Amino acid sequence: MSSNQMRTGKPETFTYDDEIVKKFVIATLLWGAVALLLGVTIAFQLAEWRFNFEIPWLTFGRLRPLHTNAAIFAFCGNAIFAGIYYSHQRLLKSRLFSDVLSKVHFWGWQLIIVSAALTLPFGITTGKEYAELEWPIDILITVIWVVFAVNFFGTIIRRRERHIYVAIWFYIATIITVAVLHIVNSLEFPVSFTKSYSLYAGVQDALVQWWYGHNAVAFFLTTPFLGLMYYFIPKAVNRPVYSYRLSIIHFWSLVFIYIWAGPHHLLYTTLPEWAQTLGMVFSVMLWMPSWGGMINGLMTLRGVWNKVRTEPSVRFMATAVTFYGMATFEGPLLSIKSVNAIAHFTDWIPGHVHSGTIGWNYMLISGILFYLVPKLWNTELYSKKLAHQQFWLATFGLVLYIVSMWVAGITQSLMWRAMDDAGRLIYPNFIETVIKIVPMYWVRAIGGTSVLISFIIMMYNFYRTIKQASVKEETIYEAYALDASSIEAHASAHRKLEGVPMIFSVLSLIAILVGSGIEIIPSLLADKYIVKVSAIKPYTPLELHGRDIYIKEGCYTCHSQTVRPMAHEVVRYGKASNAAEFVYDHPFQWGSKRTGPDLARAGGKYPHMWHYKHFWDPREMTAGSIMPRYHWLFDQKLPYTGIPAKMRVMQKLGVPYTDQQIASSIDDAKAQAKTIADELAQSGVPAKLAEMEIVSLIAYIQRLGIDYGSVPDEPAQEEK
């Protein structure tokens, strides 16, 4: 127990920096409420389109990225920092490395969040899910993350406890991996201060994005929280973790396996078959370590199960671990190709995501806060009763969420794939499958509201708790400084190794880099592998601008652009997608959810007039549609002069625009706009339309799938 028994040297006294932890706790509570409010808002928008309020910055496509970013980086991010800074100091018996860095970290992170809130609703976005923030903010994130890392590793260097407890291993893996993920996925080429294009295109971009996207879940929403679990559950019940050995196996298996699992987001796409299989196999393997961790967490409670009933912190944490087990069972299941074929693009996926984010993250954060807040403010919790009410409301809301999305997802998927004996779709109109599940969207919105209310109850509970705290005390700790006496006489080489955090960090880095390398590098060489199809040409200047509107409005949050090679999809949409189609797509826009139909083959499906009316009010063309109106695109002028700059960046990224094409781009764009406007004018649309943004969006949609559609099905036309 006491490793200090035989220690020599001078005991030192010191304090912990709990002020910074308090700041992060308060930020967690505030941003948590914002993230949930946004979630509830977009849930209602899907149930009833009028909740888009016909205001550009309040529409679904703009708020959905804000919701996900707020939930992940603002709510969970601040919670992670609070929990890590609290436990890190105590596990190492050392104050944080630098109070100044802590403050820079805190305010820097809040600045990032505020910047996100000031850009995403205004359509300033890269269009890559969970990495939507534009390049200046990306740089800020990198800087602040480095500040965090210096503060974190500096504390390790200054520690008074030789051994690095397993929680810190998880933190180290988090810090290193998130840095790698963020930097690699955010490589982009600026067009202006608020606009950039991804360095990667098409299949490559998709692979890098989902390597990132999946590992953001793994290394932002899982590993740091597991580290917190390994600290706070033992603390809350005052007994050591059930099996420390299991925790080590848990750690290494997770770090090794998780990094490979990304391609399970891209099954049945044009991603190479072997990469898909790799993603699937590793995802199924993940089930083992995840459940090892769950068992370890729950078994730590053996003998003190009564506390689950009486102690809010224990109750929330036990529930969180249970949901972790559920979500990590469902995840591998969804990665199996045959299940994925049904579940992908449906509401089953948001259901799965929320059993993780609400069931695991929100619950664990609540558990940690119920432990932390009374300790930090040196008082008692205001009301256990409120905490229990919060618990039931949250659980109730979450169950409504999961069940409704599960039903909606499977219902819709079965309708999409239903075919009669003659090979015809039974529900050829996509809208039929939407109307069918709108009631489930209402149930989900009610469930989400219940979770939001539960959160507000917690805020109130903590507000009262903090208010009643009166005496300000500072605790002074004492421990020996590290010297030769802190190493056990017969320590093996391995133990010394474990005592050297830098080597450890390098090892975890190698583990994730090996996985990432094997997964990503071949696709970075994709140019050599993808068979070019000569019919596929870059977008025209006008279409390029229209594509940016598509990204800006977040159309990808509801529409996919990739047809899977399945009979029902080919019948519904058209030819299955080909990797060669996407080589000029910086960024790719395959999407991840089909709230609306796939658009990869939308070009030429309807006349311009159809789109004109549809964007003005989707319900004019499709009764019962839940797509928002985009009326502002009808009176926003098209900034023609900005087009050459965009093309020049694209040219640098390898899109074969000639200088001549760039020089004449403005005129070309105007000419193309005029042909569209002229056609519309025949139906009585005012001619001024040629100057408005809507023409560029129509031009883009009308281009989708056209080039590849002109290629005969037999690959006779292909050239290397």
Added chain:
Amino acid sequence: MKQQALQHFDMPWLPVSALILFVICFIIYFWWTYRSQNKNFFQQMAEIPLVDEVKHKRNLYE
């Protein structure tokens, strides 16, 4: 057609070597973790979070 593009991507040695690599690593750390020599050490490690070496409290208003 899709298959056409994919054939050029084919590199089965990659997942296989990945799998072998993973299995080797797993065996090594499993062996290390469950060696009986390390048992006491791990018990000691598990206690780390529970040892808060409190000295005394200071009232900041004093």
